Amino acid sequence: TVAKAQTNPAMLARISGLFGAFLIFILPCLPAQTGQAQGSSERKNKTATQQASRASSASSKAAVERAYQQGIAAIQSGDLGSAREQFENVVKLSPQNPEGHNLLGWVLYSQGQVDPAISHFRTALQLKPKFPQALDNLANALAQKGDLDEAERLAEEGDLGNTAKR
Secondary structure (H helix, E strand, C coil): CHHHHHHCHHHHHHHHHHHHHHHHHHCCHHHHHHHHHHHHHHHHHHHHHHHHHHHHHHHHHHHHHHHHHHHHHHHHCCCHHHHHHHHHHHHHHCCCCHHHHHHHHHHHHHCCCHHHHHHHHHHHHHHCCCCHHHHHHHHHHHHHHCCHHHHHHHHHHHHHHHHHHC
């Protein structure tokens, strides 16, 4: 048919007309279909990204939990160096984790590093106000530094929190 159209101008006009009509009819639909295909592709990409994010989040939570448990085990075995590494990892992976900051502070305090310990106790209390263990730990660290007024205030606040839970 194409060979005949090339030699027959009437046939060429007819094919061109049909092609033109095809383009006029189909082209307006193409952007919508392309948009739908892109939307579908974008939805698939978004879903895949969300699934990857959830998997990463679950993996990250598992890593935090593993480091936390290893830190506790290290404290129980008296290995403060290992406990410090594990709680530093907890805080790095989960900076909004008040328990991680409190326990890292406790390890640092136990190692004689009072100022960094105070910083972690304060961070724990910013993340979880009225956190009894962090209040007690901060009070002890401040008392060691000689800030007895704030230490006493915090100790009373911690005792009130512990009494309220009983």
